[in-house]
Amino acid sequence: MAGGVTGGSAEGWSNRFEEGLHPVIERFNASISFDITLLQEDLDGSIAHARMLGECGVISLEEATQLEGGLEKIRSEAAAGEFQPGIVDEDIHFAVERRLIALLGPVGKKLHTGRSRNDQVGTDLRLWLRRRLDDLDCELERFQHALLAQAESHRQTLIPGYTHLQRAQPLCLAHHLLAYVEMIQRDRDRLKDVRGRVNISPLGSAALAGTSVPIDRQNTAAALGFECIYANSLDAVSDRDFAVEYTAAASLVMVHLSRLAEEVIFWASEEFAFVRLSDRCATGSSLMPQKKNPDVPELVRGKCGRVFGHLQGLLTMIKGLPLAYNKDFQEDKEALFDAVRTTKDCVEAMSILMEQGLEFCSERLAAAVESDFSNATDVADYLVAKGVPFREAYQLVGAVVKRCLEEGILLCDLSLEQWQEFHSAIAEDLHEALAPKRVVAVRISEGGTGFDRVEEQLRHWRSRLGSGLS
Numbered sequence: 001m002a003g004g005v006t007g008g009s010a011e012g013w014s015n016r017f018e019e020g021l022h023p024v025i026e027r028f029n030a031s032i033s034f035d036i037t038l039l040q041e042d043l044d045g046s047i048a049h050a051r052m053l054g055e056c057g058v059i060s061l062e063e064a065t066q067l068e069g070g071l072e073k074i075r076s077e078a079a080a081g082e083f084q085p086g087i088v089d090e091d092i093h094f095a096v097e098r099r100l101i102a103l104l105g106p107v108g109k110k111l112h113t114g115r116s117r118n119d120q121v122g123t124d125l126r127l128w129l130r131r132r133l134d135d136l137d138c139e140l141e142r143f144q145h146a147l148l149a150q151a152e153s154h155r156q157t158l159i160p161g162y163t164h165l166q167r168a169q170p171l172c173l174a175h176h177l178l179a180y181v182e183m184i185q186r187d188r189d190r191l192k193d194v195r196g197r198v199n200i201s202p203l204g205s206a207a208l209a210g211t212s213v214p215i216d217r218q219n220t221a222a223a224l225g226f227e228c229i230y231a232n233s234l235d236a237v238s239d240r241d242f243a244v245e246y247t248a249a250a251s252l253v254m255v256h257l258s259r260l261a262e263e264v265i266f267w268a269s270e271e272f273a274f275v276r277l278s279d280r281c282a283t284g285s286s287l288m289p290q291k292k293n294p295d296v297p298e299l300v301r302g303k304c305g306r307v308f309g310h311l312q313g314l315l316t317m318i319k320g321l322p323l324a325y326n327k328d329f330q331e332d333k334e335a336l337f338d339a340v341r342t343t344k345d346c347v348e349a350m351s352i353l354m355e356q357g358l359e360f361c362s363e364r365l366a367a368a369v370e371s372d373f374s375n376a377t378d379v380a381d382y383l384v385a386k387g388v389p390f391r392e393a394y395q396l397v398g399a400v401v402k403r404c405l406e407e408g409i410l411l412c413d414l415s416l417e418q419w420q421e422f423h424s425a426i427a428e429d430l431h432e433a434l435a436p437k438r439v440v441a442v443r444i445s446e447g448g449t450g451f452d453r454v455e456e457q458l459r460h461w462r463s464r465l466g467s468g469l470s
């Protein structure tokens, strides 16, 4: 083993150590099995640091170039599957440094000048998350496109609208789907806001107090694309708010996905039969040959537990920690990595479900809105237009519904004479006012489900999201 880099055995740590770690503790302490994920970012951060050391005259420019060459060599070794650190390396930072020293000899030992693993790990994690935030934004945009495409092909399709999961008022299906486009936009905005607080450089804060080495933090921050640097070195190495913020924002993404997932699950049931699942996104039963199961939305719904759990885990891990770095922070990675992977996978799966996994059964939906009392409010509104006070009209329609229920008929089955027994202002035109398409069409208040309003919203989203082909 190359001397001078800590990790694994007594010869590695500084000279105050006489004995190596107990093998169980060595394994317990190591994070390499999961922080290998940060390899690219660790190399990027180290290259920026090495160049800066050269530019500031802390090391020679020649040495900086050598360090950069060594770090790039490690990158290509990793790409070829030849860089395989083990438990003895403890973590990704030591693994890279050790390999660098093996490659370059004494010059390799200069890389860690003016830096600590504490600011290094914070830098790596932020660079990693920043990239993942950009990936997630692309996935969310794709999901919005998928929802919008479905909405555009259902601008005239009706669907029962519910409150308390009881039939309430019919809706334009496009309107229902656009509600999710709105939620996802809020998620994107929130994640963008989180990105701003991820994009701050802790590098150069060293262990906790800064350094006496004449480094230039602005230099590395700019090279790594950070917006600015942390003003306080203690805050810099002990801030994990960004991990909590990401996981909280991702939890809301999962909440939104799970709500649509739940709707798809019951829409696909025989009781509703509002959608047919395509073979691409459904599975069968090992025993019951007739079954077609909505595994994709069920898994999305189920995976919420992971992301919400990681949010709780991170909050609990950080709570009560004294300044500055504490090893507890090592526990942030698996939580964050899994939250990032799960959220992205779920958004992607839901996009595919929307794009090619389900088909709305328009006839079944049309029949559904014909066969209920969801036009009752419209009778009340009709009477209001004839000068009847709303509350009086509401009571009156309640009595009509009661009578229909007793007779097993719908509002549209009552004759004009029967209607007039309830109120003399009722005329021939009521019938027309009760047709589901009409009921939807008249809801033209801003944000309402009226077809004209929905067309406006479709146009708005089409131009906001663009063609979706880029």
Ligand code: ARG
Binding pocket: 031, 035, 091, 117, 118, 121, 325, 327, 329, 330, 331
């Ligand atoms: N593996 C550590 C982590 O994930 C890196 C930082 C270690 N720093 C230290 N002072 N022990 O947080």
